Amino acid sequence: MKRLVIRPNSVLGFLIRVGRKLPRILPAVIAMVVFVPVISFFSDYLFPRVTVADWGTLEHGAWVKALALRDEIPIATPIAGEFRLLVAGGTKVQKDQAVAEVVNPVLSRQLKGEWREVFRVVSERLHCLERELEAVEKDLAFHAAQSRSGVPAREGEPVDREINAIKENLLAVRQDVLDETNRQIITGWLDYYRLVRAEEAGVFVTGIDGWEDVTLEDLEATGRSPFKIKFSVMAPFSRSLAKGDLVGKIISGFQQTLLVEAPKRKNLEPPEKGSRCWLRIREEDYPVTFTGSCQLGGEEFWLFEERSMRPELLQQRIFTVHLVYSRTRGVRVPRSALHYEEGTGWVVYGSLRGTKREIPVDVMAMDDRWAIVDRLTIGTPVYY
Numbered sequence: 001m002k003r004l005v006i007r008p009n010s011v012l013g014f015l016i017r018v019g020r021k022l023p024r025i026l027p028a029v030i031a032m033v034v035f036v037p038v039i040s041f042f043s044d045y046l047f048p049r050v051t052v053a054d055w056g057t058l059e060h061g062a063w064v065k066a067l068a069l070r071d072e073i074p075i076a077t078p079i080a081g082e083f084r085l086l087v088a089g090g091t092k093v094q095k096d097q098a099v100a101e102v103v104n105p106v107l108s109r110q111l112k113g114e115w116r117e118v119f120r121v122v123s124e125r126l127h128c129l130e131r132e133l134e135a136v137e138k139d140l141a142f143h144a145a146q147s148r149s150g151v152p153a154r155e156g157e158p159v160d161r162e163i164n165a166i167k168e169n170l171l172a173v174r175q176d177v178l179d180e181t182n183r184q185i186i187t188g189w190l191d192y193y194r195l196v197r198a199e200e201a202g203v204f205v206t207g208i209d210g211w212e213d214v215t216l217e218d219l220e221a222t223g224r225s226p227f228k229i230k231f232s233v234m235a236p237f238s239r240s241l242a243k244g245d246l247v248g249k250i251i252s253g254f255q256q257t258l259l260v261e262a263p264k265r266k267n268l269e270p271p272e273k274g275s276r277c278w279l280r281i282r283e284e285d286y287p288v289t290f291t292g293s294c295q296l297g298g299e300e301f302w303l304f305e306e307r308s309m310r311p312e313l314l315q316q317r318i319f320t321v322h323l324v325y326s327r328t329r330g331v332r333v334p335r336s337a338l339h340y341e342e343g344t345g346w347v348v349y350g351s352l353r354g355t356k357r358e359i360p361v362d363v364m365a366m367d368d369r370w371a372i373v374d375r376l377t378i379g380t381p382v383y384y
Contacts, residue, residue, distance in 0.1 A: 048383040050351065056332030058365045058372045061280070061324040062263035067226045068306075068317055071253040072212040073202075077102045078194045080243045086195075089206040090311040093250070096127065098195040099204050100247055105240075107192035115185060119193045122181050127195070129174045136167045202252035203309065209317055212249055216257060216294075216303075225297035226259060227318065251314055255307045258288060260323060262300040270302055271325055277304065278324040279313075285324070286313065328365040330372040337384035338363065338371055348373070351381040 077083060081104040093099060101120065140163055181189060198204060210231030219226050241247065258279075262270070271277060271290040278285040288304035295301070302325075306313065337348045338361075350359045359380070361373040376382075 048349075050381050050383055051334060051337070053331050053333050053373075053376050053378055053380045053382050055330070055378055056370065056372070058328045058332065058367060058370055059324050060326040060365070060367065061322055062265065063320060064261045064263060064323050065227055066261075066279075066316075066319055066321050066323075067211075067259040068256050068313070068319075069211070069214065069216060069259065070251050070256040070314075071202075073199050073250045073252060074208060074212055074246045075099065075196055075198065075248050075250065076244050076246055077196060077241050078243070079104065079191065080241065081105065081192070082108070082239045083196070083241055083247055084239075085206070085247075087204055089204065089248070090314065091204050093198045093201065093204045095199070095201045096131070096197050098124070098197050100196040102194050102196060102241070104192040107186065107189070110186065118181075118185065119189065120195065122177060123193070123195045125177055126174060127197070129170055129177070133167065133170050133174075136163055136170065139163050140167070196247060198250045200250050200252040202250040203311070203314055204248060205251055205314060206248040208246045208249065211317055216259070219259070219296060220294065223297060225299050226301075227261075228297065251309070254309065255305055256309065256313070257291075258304040258306055260302045260304060260321075262293070262302050263323065263325065278327065279306075280322040280324060281312065286310065290325075326365065328372045330364055330374065331376045331378055332370050332372055333376070333382050334384040335366055335369055335371050337382045338366070338373075346373070348376065349383040350376075351383070356383065 079102055081102045083100050083102045085100050087093060087097075087099050098120070101116070103116070107115075140160070143160055143163070178190075186192070219229075222229070262268070270293050273290060273292060275290050277288050277290055279288055280286075286306065286308055288306045291303045291305050293300060293302050333348060339347050339349070341347050341358075344358075344360055346363050347358050347360050349356055351357075359376060361376050364372040364374055366372070
């Protein structure tokens with residue numbers, strides 16, 4: 001019959017040796033588990049740690065999802081063709097500023113040299129003439145309205161005649177510019193080349209996501225959570241566009257509304273209306289103002305007003321951010337230094353000339369580690 005021999009230096013042999021000693025080791029392990037916390041307690045009681053009350057900040061925040069709603073004006077191409085941006089995304093532009101140019105491929109194949117620059121200059125000149133003509137038309141409409149209302153015209157000032165003369169001169173100059181360009185370059189070039197302009201002053205952003213025309217009232221009408229609403233996927237961004245295709249948008253105004261899901265904290269109340277909170281993005285804080293709350297899809301959402309209009313925020317639509325909804329500054333002590341006494345309230349134990357004494361305090365804010373208190377002087381030694 002074959003016998004199995006366990007080698008003393010094997011793993012199994014080691015386990016057998018430990019098992020034989022276990023009855024003697026177990027009481028020592030139990031004693032350590034029981035007496036180490038007791039010793040630590042008496043050590044803290046007999047020899048308490050001492051720190052100094054200093055000035056600090058206590059924050060309460062949470063990671064939440066946010067949706068940005070803004071005043072946005074989509075920009076469409078006036079003709080079909082290949083487009084080229086003239087300004088980068090995120091650039092602040094003025095009203096009527098050219099942000100892109102659209103060129104029909106037929107024109108690109110026929111012309112050589114610096115024809116783009118020529119068309120760009122001519123287009124700007126024609127645009128200025130159009131703006132002047134619009135101003136003249138408004139002046140004519142104003143004087144016509146005065147005549148209909150019975151306001152007597154000033155003697156010796158044939159205003160209508162002068163304005164009409166200015167209008168005729170502008171029309172003649174515009175026609176001369178068109179005729180000269182058609183004769184020297186190509187006839188009917190306006191059908192092949194156009195500048196795309198900003199309808200309002202603001203920030204030019206490329207790309208369309210479907211949220212441009214959505215307002216808070218629209219979301220409240222749906223009664224659904226905005227994070228569960230999906231728009232049809234936009235067509236891939238291509239250089240060749242048809243007439244009316246969108247090339248970007250202008251974000252106008254001086255503020256945007258941020259719809260933020262309420263932090264999932266027990267018994268958490270919304271901030272006071274008009275109070276300041278912060279969005280923390282890449283270790284930088286962006287101040288926002290709390291304006292109210294609403295219910296969408298059975299969920300609570302907080303509304304904030306953001307006025308910095310920074311490019312890094314304007315490029316976001318739905319994003320996850322750390323919301324700091326409470327920030328308190330003041331005298332800071334460790335949370336473990338606070339004690340609640342019946343009839344007295346919150347107190348800390350400080351040291352005055354080596355004597356331990358009780359100091360009543362008002363707790364302004366606290367978390368698991370720190371507390372901001374009032375009625376305590378900076379630099380006071382505190383037991384914790």
